[in-house]
Amino acid sequence: xxxxxxxPRYLIKTRGxxxxxxxxxxxxxxxxxxxxxxxxxxxxxxxxxxxxxxxxKGNFPGRFSGRQFSNxxxxxxxxxxxxxxxxxxxxxxxxxxxxxxxxxxxxPGTRLTVT
Amino acid sequence: xxxxxxAQTEISVVEKEDVTLDCVYETRDTTYYLFWYxxxxxxxxxxxIRRNSFDEQNEISGRYSWNFQKSTSSFNFTxxxxxxxxxxxxxxxxxxxxxxxxxxxxxxxxELSVKP
Numbered sequence: 242x243x244x245x246x247x248x249p250r251y252l253i254k255t256r257g258x259x260x261x262x263x264x265x266x267x268x269x270x271x272x273x274x275x276x277x278x279x280x281x282x283x284x285x286x287x288x289x290x291x292x293x294x295x296x297x298k299g300n301f302p303g304r305f306s307g308r309q310f311s312n313x314x315x316x317x318x319x320x321x322x323x324x325x326x327x328x329x330x331x332x333x334x335x336x337x338x339x340x341x342x343x344x345x346x347x348x349p350g351t352r353l354t355v356t
Numbered sequence: 357x358x359x360x361x362x363a364q365t366e367i368s369v370v371e372k373e374d375v376t377l378d379c380v381y382e383t384r385d386t387t388y389y390l391f392w393y394x395x396x397x398x399x400x401x402x403x404x405i406r407r408n409s410f411d412e413q414n415e416i417s418g419r420y421s422w423n424f425q426k427s428t429s430s431f432n433f434t435x436x437x438x439x440x441x442x443x444x445x446x447x448x449x450x451x452x453x454x455x456x457x458x459x460x461x462x463x464x465x466x467e468l469s470v471k472p
Contacts, residue, residue, distance in 0.1 A: 289458030
């Protein structure tokens with residue numbers, strides 16, 4: 242089975258611009274979660290989508306948004322970029338169904354640099 | 357409040373030494389899950405183990421073993437006979453059942469360096 246894929250792998254943007262990152266989960270996985278990783282704050286949860294609905298949300302400003310499509314692929318968008326948004330953005334997928342908490346499998350990440 | 361603490365920021369050992377990575381968690385939920393992930397220099401997080409709060413059995417997988425103790429809210433990870441390929445950052449994470457598993461709370465990570 243193919244793993245979680247993320248595109249693009251690297252991105253350089255200017256302050257004030259917006260950016261869209263894409264994530265394709267493992268086939269059959271319906272839950273997609275997004276995380277931001279920075280040296281200072283570590284790994285922080287952004288949001289989770291399941292069946293095209295946001296099921297959980299982290300403590301990030303409204304500039305960070307996401308969506309999920311019917312094929313479980315997900316995108317996240319960051320508007321009005323700030324220097325502090327420079328980070329590795331990780332996407333993870335899991336089965337997500339029922340009451341069991343399944344393990345999440347991570348993609349390679351998108352390295353975003355804001356200048 | 358939910359929180360995961362990995363007090364050891366960096367650990368350096370010589371190959372073949374045993375090493376234990378500590379993880380302490382906080383949660384008010386009675387049903388929760390604990391995880392360990394490995395992040396090698398390539399950057400991709402690799403899943404190692406999942407444990408639910410009702411299963412306190414220790415687990416061994418090859419050179420890896422995990423010790424889960426609810427009484428001390430700890431979920432420690434031991435690598436026996438460490439190898440250079442074990443060098444990576446290791447993260448402990450917590451997920452509460454109420455959020456249906458989509459949200460992982462990570463510790464700050466422990467960077468393990470295994471020298472030949």
